[in-house]
Amino acid sequence: MAWIDPHWDLDPNEDARRMAREHPAPDTPHNRKINRIALIVSLVVWVCFIGGAITIAVYLL
Structure with a gap:
């Protein structure tokens, strides 16, 4: 049986979250523009996904 280190980092994303908090x-304006574009793209993807799901549901009824 393998020995488990009790101090092993159980959350591999903890360092990334700490770095994001500290830095x-x-x-x-450039970052705001990128964030706005990312938000618009994600909303379009969600609308297409939901629209497709509704279309498939209507087709199957």
Whole structure:
């Protein structure tokens, strides 16, 4: 049986979250533009996904 180190990092994303807290991305116009584009793209993807699901549901009824 393998010995388990009690101090092993059980959360591999903890370091990334700590770095994000300690060094947040600068709030520049360029970053705001990228965030706006990412938000619009994600909303379009969700609308297409939900629209497709509704279309399939209507087709199957």
